[in-house]
Amino acid sequence: QWMMLDWKPRRSDMLIDPFGIGKIVQDGLVFSENFSIRSYEIGADRTASIDTIMNHLQETALNHVKIVGLLGDGFGSTPEMCKKNLIWVVARMQVVVDRYPTWGDVVHVETWVSASGKNGMRRDWLLRDYNTGEVLTRASSVWVMMNKHTRKLSKIPEEVREEIGSFFVESAPILEEDDRKLNKLDDSTADYIRSGLSPRWSDLDVNQHVNNVKYIGWILESAPQAILESHELCGMTMEYRRECGKDSVLQSLTAVSDAGAGNLAQSGHIECKHLLRLEDGAEIVRARTKWRPKPVNNFDFANQVPAGST
Amino acid sequence: QWMMLDWKPRRSDMLIDPFGIGKIVQDGLVFSENFSIRSYEIGADRTASIDTIMNHLQETALNHVKIVGLLGDGFGSTPEMCKKNLIWVVARMQVVVDRYPTWGDVVHVETWVSASGKNGMRRDWLLRDYNTGEVLTRASSVWVMMNKHTRKLSKIPEEVREEIGSFFVESAPILEEDDRKLNKLDDSTADYIRSGLSPRWSDLDVNQHVNNVKYIGWILESAPQAILESHELCGMTMEYRRECGKDSVLQSLTAVSDAGAGNLAQSGHIECKHLLRLEDGAEIVRARTKWRPKPVNNFDFANQVPAGST
Numbered sequence: 001q002w003m004m005l006d007w008k009p010r011r012s013d014m015l016i017d018p019f020g021i022g023k024i025v026q027d028g029l030v031f032s033e034n035f036s037i038r039s040y041e042i043g044a045d046r047t048a049s050i051d052t053i054m055n056h057l058q059e060t061a062l063n064h065v066k067i068v069g070l071l072g073d074g075f076g077s078t079p080e081m082c083k084k085n086l087i088w089v090v091a092r093m094q095v096v097v098d099r100y101p102t103w104g105d106v107v108h109v110e111t112w113v114s115a116s117g118k119n120g121m122r123r124d125w126l127l128r129d130y131n132t133g134e135v136l137t138r139a140s141s142v143w144v145m146m147n148k149h150t151r152k153l154s155k156i157p158e159e160v161r162e163e164i165g166s167f168f169v170e171s172a173p174i175l176e177e178d179d180r181k182l183n184k185l186d187d188s189t190a191d192y193i194r195s196g197l198s199p200r201w202s203d204l205d206v207n208q209h210v211n212n213v214k215y216i217g218w219i220l221e222s223a224p225q226a227i228l229e230s231h232e233l234c235g236m237t238m239e240y241r242r243e244c245g246k247d248s249v250l251q252s253l254t255a256v257s258d259a260g261a262g263n264l265a266q267s268g269h270i271e272c273k274h275l276l277r278l279e280d281g282a283e284i285v286r287a288r289t290k291w292r293p294k295p296v297n298n299f300d301f302a303n304q305v306p307a308g309s310t
Numbered sequence: 311q312w313m314m315l316d317w318k319p320r321r322s323d324m325l326i327d328p329f330g331i332g333k334i335v336q337d338g339l340v341f342s343e344n345f346s347i348r349s350y351e352i353g354a355d356r357t358a359s360i361d362t363i364m365n366h367l368q369e370t371a372l373n374h375v376k377i378v379g380l381l382g383d384g385f386g387s388t389p390e391m392c393k394k395n396l397i398w399v400v401a402r403m404q405v406v407v408d409r410y411p412t413w414g415d416v417v418h419v420e421t422w423v424s425a426s427g428k429n430g431m432r433r434d435w436l437l438r439d440y441n442t443g444e445v446l447t448r449a450s451s452v453w454v455m456m457n458k459h460t461r462k463l464s465k466i467p468e469e470v471r472e473e474i475g476s477f478f479v480e481s482a483p484i485l486e487e488d489d490r491k492l493n494k495l496d497d498s499t500a501d502y503i504r505s506g507l508s509p510r511w512s513d514l515d516v517n518q519h520v521n522n523v524k525y526i527g528w529i530l531e532s533a534p535q536a537i538l539e540s541h542e543l544c545g546m547t548m549e550y551r552r553e554c555g556k557d558s559v560l561q562s563l564t565a566v567s568d569a570g571a572g573n574l575a576q577s578g579h580i581e582c583k584h585l586l587r588l589e590d591g592a593e594i595v596r597a598r599t600k601w602r603p604k605p606v607n608n609f610d611f612a613n614q615v616p617a618g619s620t
Contacts, residue, residue: 039372040365040523044514051512055350062349196506200527201538202361204354213350217510228511 029169031064032110034130037101045294047100048107050233053137054095054213057125060111070163080159085148090212091120092142093238094175099129099136100232106130112169116142119155121164124174140175151243178237182286185275190253194222195279197250210244215285219274222252223289227272230265231291238287242278249279268293339479341374342420344440347411355604357410358417360543363447364405364523367435370421380473390469391455399456399463400522401430403548404485405449409439410542416440422479426452429465431474434484450485461553488547492596495585500563504532505589507560520554525595529584532562533599537582540575541601548597552588559589578603 041052065071070078076088101107108130116122120142127137145154187193197218205211215238220228244250256264257271264270274287351362375381380388386398411417418440426432430452437447455464497503507528515521525548530538554560566574567581574580584597 038365038369040368040521043512049512055348058350059348201530201535202353202359202527211350217512220511225511 029167030110030112031060031067032108033060033063035059035107035109037103037105037107039103042103045100045232047102047232048105050095050097050216050236051213053097053100053127054216056107056109056127057095057111057139057141058211058213060109060125061123064111064113068167070167078160078163080157080163081145084154084157084160086145086154086157086160087148088121088143089146089153089243090141090240091144092240093139093212094141094178094236095137095139096175096235097137097233099134101129101136107136112171113164113167114169114171114173115165120144121156121168122173124171126174138174140173140177178288180288182237182239182288183273184283184286185253185255185273187253190222190255190275192222192224192254192256194252197221197252198248199244199246201246204246210246210248212240215240215244215276218250218252218276219254219285219287219289222254222274223272224254224256224264226264227256227270227291230294231267231270232294233289234269234292235290236287238285240285241283244276244278244284248284250284251277251279253277339477340420340422341370341377342418343370343373345369345417345419347413347415347417349413352413355410355542357412357542358415360405360407360526360546361523363407363410363437364526366417366419366437367405367421367449367451368521368523370419370435371433374421374423378477380477388470388473390467390473394464394467394470395458396455396464396467396470397458398431398453399553400451400550401454402452402550403449403522404451404488404546405447406485406545407447407543409444409446411439411446417446422481423474423477424479424481424483425475430454431466431478432483434481436484448484450483450487488598490598492547492549492598493583494593494596495563495565495583497563500532500565500585502532502534502564502566504562507531507562508558509554509556511556514556520556520558522550525550525554525586528560528562528586529564529595529597529599532564532584533582534564534566534574536574537566537580537601540604541577541580542604543599544579544602545600546597548595550595551593554586554588554594558594560594561587561589563587 035056037048037052041048043049062071062076065076065078077086081087106129108128109125110128111123111125114122114124121144123141123143125137125139126135127139128135145156145160146152147154183189199210199214203210203214216236219238220233253275255273257273270291272289272291274285274289276284276287278284345366347358347362351358353359372381372386375386375388387396391397416439418438419435420438421433421435424432424434431454433451433453435447435449436445437449438445455466455470456462457464493499509520509524513520513524526546529548530543563585565583567583580601582599582601584595584599586594586597588594
């Protein structure tokens with residue numbers, strides 16, 4: 001369904017974007033922006049980390065709202081939302097990574113919004129390699145409104161619908177929703193548990209809450225090292241259930257599908273289930289991740305050591 | 311001494327840098343690059359974090375080496391260094407932050423290298439607000455060579471000196487060296503100790519080592535919350551003593567000068583000493599940080615809550 005986005009490499013002088021604010025294309029409904037992958041955005045495999053990808057999703061979402069003139073308080077709320085003390089919170093996020101870019105690659109991100117049911121908004125993203133047009137990542141998310149004082153969910157008020165409705169694209173989600181139920185994990189169903197996770201000062205966003213992107217790092221804290229070393233994350237679905245504040249202490253739980261079947265490092269595709277919860281048991285995020293064996297042509301320092309050296 | 315860098319706002323079409331690779335100015339000896347500050351690079355105060363600043367220092371250093379054609383293995387070593395299995399390691403880093411940029415600001419970074427003693431290299435940076443020319447940050451670092459297999463320090467071989475010597479600028483350091491001895495902290499001299507810190511998978515760089523920038527987060531883990539909330543980091547000196555690998559478990563120690571003198575939150579300038587060490591006591595980094603009260607005009611969500619709301 002993302003055929004609507006008619007990709008063609010554009011003249012490079014049309015892509016000049018020195019100040020990181022992208023532009024509106026497609027009759028004002030699709031926002032696009034380029035990112036060059038920096039050395040500090042890559043990990044041990046020399047490819048961009050999933051955090052980097054998620055950061056670029058967040059940045060383009062905010063810049064989209066900003067460029068259409070709807071940025072009220074500076075972090076995604078429209079003027080009418082600010083008046084009513086409403087903020088957007090993410091309820092669900094689904095990401096599929098076909099290939100991770102590497103240092104120096106330029107990633108072209110396109111994003112747009114649609115209605116999601118009566119009181120939600122869907123935001124989709126399509127990431128491509130700027131030079132080749134190859135699709136790198138697709139992502140789809142559902143957002144709902146919350147009153148920032150009562151922390152209760154809210155319907156979309158009519159005044160807000162008037163602000164944002166004209167920006168809604170009518171299109172199917174870029175990813176077919178993985179609607180398999182995310183079952184709750186507990187101590188007996190989890191294979192790995194990591195306790196005592198707490199936000200660093202630098203994990204907090206301007207609302208003094210932990211930014212959504214940081215949850216991914218914690219989810220992966222309980223994934224077994226063998227998977228992280230031999231596999232790469234190729235898909236992820238997250239259901240956000242509760243906020244996490246600066247004094248929260250979390251536990252990360254992971255269950256590996258068919259974990260008993262043998263050596264993880266030599267497995268093909270692997271699927272995991274995850275839960276982030278407070279120590280009192282309250283659920284923060286349920287997630288499912290999919291993993292594929294790492295491409296063999298990744299640059300590997302270890303293999304450069306000449307035989308016989310220490 | 312940074313008068314050598316004759317700042318003038320340039321025509322915007324000369325600063326276009328869509329792919330994040332900057333350019334060489336000043337007769338080929340100074341490399342410059344612009345960064346726009348992203349939403350995910352700011353913290354609870356809406357300003358760029360010190361990590362972000364340090365990341366930009368790293369990125370410009372690497373791009374400088376890349377653009378002059380001296381990037382051998384892709385992470386800062388020259389071709390001759392690669393042949394001899396030599397890598398650069400940072401021995402000392404000093405940073406002074408006059409003002410932190412905020413989301414959407416464009417930061418203009420200039421960097422250059424000089425000799426440091428017989429077997430070291432100094433790299434300096436000057437960061438300005440692109441629009442006003444205001445100096446934001448100055449930083450100076452000393453690098454030495456290490457054999458990547460033996461992990462022993464090395465002299466600069468003649469072949470390497472021939473590669474890099476012609477890029478050395480003859481200038482005084484941009485920061486006068488803070489040469490007060492950094493004393494070793496221990497359990498009896500530290501005011502705060504945080505134990506059990508270990509690298510996340512995403513903290514590792516392509517050498518499977520913890521990136522220098524990550525150490526700062528750990529150093530600040532033992533800084534008291536009261537300082538982080540009321541003050542901002544305005545200066546930092548770090549002495550790197552030992553590498554930290556992926557299985558290391560660290561302790562972070564902080565001593566606050568005149569800690570007994572009263573309420574930290576209401577103090578003026580504060581100076582702290584820090585130590586990162588392995589649990590067996592081996593020293594990783596010694597550091598000194600300086601803090602000033604936060605500017606009062608920072609956007610503060612808490613103050614937006616109307617009186618009477620919950």
